[in-house]
Amino acid sequence: MTESPLAGRTDGRLRGRLLLPPVVAWLVSNLVTWAVARASVAADGSRVAYWSTDSRRRWDSEHYLSIARGGYEMFRCQDRYANFPDVMCGNVAWFPGYPMAVRAVSGTGLSYELSAAVVTEAALLGMFAVLWWLLGARLSRATALTLAVGTVFPGGVYFHAVFPIALATLALLVCVAGVGRGSWWAATAGGFVAVACHPVGAVAVVMLLSSALFAWRGDTRPRRWAKAGLSAAAAGCGALWAAWQMWQATGRWDAYRTIQRISYGQGDLREPFAEMVRAYRVPFRDWYTPKGDLPWLLEHALAAHRPQLWVNAAFVLLVVATAAVLLLRRRRLAAEEWAALVLTVAVFLVPFVAGAQMSWYRVHAQMFVGLLLVRRTPVWVQVPLLAACAAQYALLAAMFFAGVLV
Numbered sequence: 001m002t003e004s005p006l007a008g009r010t011d012g013r014l015r016g017r018l019l020l021p022p023v024v025a026w027l028v029s030n031l032v033t034w035a036v037a038r039a040s041v042a043a044d045g046s047r048v049a050y051w052s053t054d055s056r057r058r059w060d061s062e063h064y065l066s067i068a069r070g071g072y073e074m075f076r077c078q079d080r081y082a083n084f085p086d087v088m089c090g091n092v093a094w095f096p097g098y099p100m101a102v103r104a105v106s107g108t109g110l111s112y113e114l115s116a117a118v119v120t121e122a123a124l125l126g127m128f129a130v131l132w133w134l135l136g137a138r139l140s141r142a143t144a145l146t147l148a149v150g151t152v153f154p155g156g157v158y159f160h161a162v163f164p165i166a167l168a169t170l171a172l173l174v175c176v177a178g179v180g181r182g183s184w185w186a187a188t189a190g191g192f193v194a195v196a197c198h199p200v201g202a203v204a205v206v207m208l209l210s211s212a213l214f215a216w217r218g219d220t221r222p223r224r225w226a227k228a229g230l231s232a233a234a235a236g237c238g239a240l241w242a243a244w245q246m247w248q249a250t251g252r253w254d255a256y257r258t259i260q261r262i263s264y265g266q267g268d269l270r271e272p273f274a275e276m277v278r279a280y281r282v283p284f285r286d287w288y289t290p291k292g293d294l295p296w297l298l299e300h301a302l303a304a305h306r307p308q309l310w311v312n313a314a315f316v317l318l319v320v321a322t323a324a325v326l327l328l329r330r331r332r333l334a335a336e337e338w339a340a341l342v343l344t345v346a347v348f349l350v351p352f353v354a355g356a357q358m359s360w361y362r363v364h365a366q367m368f369v370g371l372l373l374v375r376r377t378p379v380w381v382q383v384p385l386l387a388a389c390a391a392q393y394a395l396l397a398a399m400f401f402a403g404v405l406v
Contacts, residue, residue: 021139021147022128023102029124029151030120032390033160035334039297043288043403050401053113053162059406061116061162062360067099068112072249074259088262096245097171097196097238098164116162124159124168127368128170130173134180134372145382146375152390154311155365156395168197172343174183175204176369182337184227187211191235191285196242199354200363203346207339208232215340224366265355272352279357280309297398304351304395304406305361311392312364316348318385319370322377337373344370358406361396 037050048055057065066073081089098119105115116366131150135143150156158165171193175345178187191208194201212221212228219227246255260266285302323341333341344367351360374382399405 003386005292010064018348019129021141021144022132025128025132025147025151026125026365027122028148029128029156030121030160032152033157033397034391036157036297036394037401039295040301040398040401041295041298041393042401047160048401053117053325054258056120056161056400058161058400058403060272061402062095062304063114064102064162064164065101065112066091067094067096067105067372068102068116072096072246074246074250074252074255074256088256088259092246092250093259093264094200095164095196095198095242097193097198098167099168101167103403106199113162120160120162120166123170126170127159127166127173130170130177131368131371134173134177134398135375141379142375142382145379145386146371147251149374149382149386149389150368151372151373151385152306152314152393153365153368153393154389155202155361155363155396155401156368156393158362161362161400163362164197165362165365168194168201169368171197171201172366172369175208176336176339176343176372179208179211179339180334182216182218182335184216184231188234190233192238192241195235195238197238198363198366199239200350201238201341202236203350205232205236206346208235210342211335211339215335217335221228268355270355274348275352275355275357276309279352279360283355283360284399284404288402294396297394301395301398301402304399304403306339306363307392308364308396311388312348312361312367314388315367315385316344316368318377318381319344319367324372326373337376340369343367344373361405 032193037048037055041047042055072090072092074088074092076086077084077087077089101119102112102116106112110118128147128150132143132147135146138253159169171190173190175187175190175194178185178190187208190200191204194204209228209232211231212224216224216227243253243256247253252258261268282305284295284305286303319341323333323337326337347366348364351363356363374385377385396405
């Protein structure tokens with residue numbers, strides 16, 4: 001029997017409809033962020049040009065761009081800056097995954113700044129695509145609301161910035177998808193890229209190591225532990241690759257740890273709850289000197305990191321509570337749901353254990369993987385969550401565009 005020529009067209013239209021929701025989510029995310037930028041002002045009092053790469057760059061962005069341009073360097077600050085404290089300077093406190101992707105895209109002839117924006121936006125589109133696949137690629141009230149929350153996810157303004165957050169989050173989602181599908185290669189590759197992009201990516205190693213408890217169900221117990229251990233070890237090699245990149249440039253295997261400890265006072269373990277209190281009390285408002293009258297949004301946003309912490313904590317509790325309810329009802333979670341649960345809790349805790357007072361709000365954006373479990377919550381939970389996330393997204397994004405956040 002010959003196949004109707006209309007069948008191919010029908011399949012193509014169906015695939016197009018399946019791909020449409022993540023594309024729409026990506027567009028909405030950009031439009032919302034553009035609207036917030038329009039309602040904000042830059043540090044010098046000028047209007048924010050959202051479509052300019054300058055509006056997407058902050059302190060750390062310059063380090064990522066410098067790594068993309070010329071690789072790593074490490075030196076004593078006073079050797080170059082006479083009035084600087086006698087500490088170590090350089091860009092070895094930042095991991096190479098994102099800068100190397102930027103360098104690769106710049107090979108097309110684009111500037112490094114534009115290449116960085118392209119990598120970020122492409123990664124964000126990939127995030128929505130992988131999340132949509134994990135949601136079953138079926139449009140329903142629950143999946144539509146889940147994507148909507150993703151467009152205004154707390155801290156998600158960093159998904160558009162010249163930072164590795166979007167690429168690292170995409171890698172975590174690929175890792176979750178690999179575990180859920182039983183693909184060792186996808187899970188390992190996602191974990192490696194997550195670790196290579198950002199130190200918090202080490203949560204992928206923890207999740208992969210624990211995956212023997214909930215994944216690889218078709219294998220014998222020894223094979224499950226072998227897959228879990230080998231995938232965790234291979235993902236952890238992302239940190240070794242980063243250290244090797246730094247060693248090649250500086251001749252020191254401890255370059256990252258040294259500059260974190262000496263110049264930034266980090267590297268040792270902290271008591272997480274005390275660190276949360278310190279992060280909550282950071283006086284961003286006192287450090288910002290506005291020029292002229294502030295727009296309403298920015299005037300109410302200068303301490304937005306405080307409600308951000310409450311929203312993030314509520315999100316983690318919602319994910320944990322959802323998992324607990326599913327376990328009581330079904331007595332099991334799918335492998336990808338276990339993976340998302342472990343990653344969400346770990347991403348929330350890691351910056352406080354490591355003492356990241358000035359970066360937790362962007363690191364927490366990687367809890368985006370927890371949306372896989374939020375999909376299971378009822379509408380009367382998802383709708384208030386969407387409203388809370390939208391309000392907080394606007395406030396924190398206004399802080400970002402004003403240059404208050406680093």
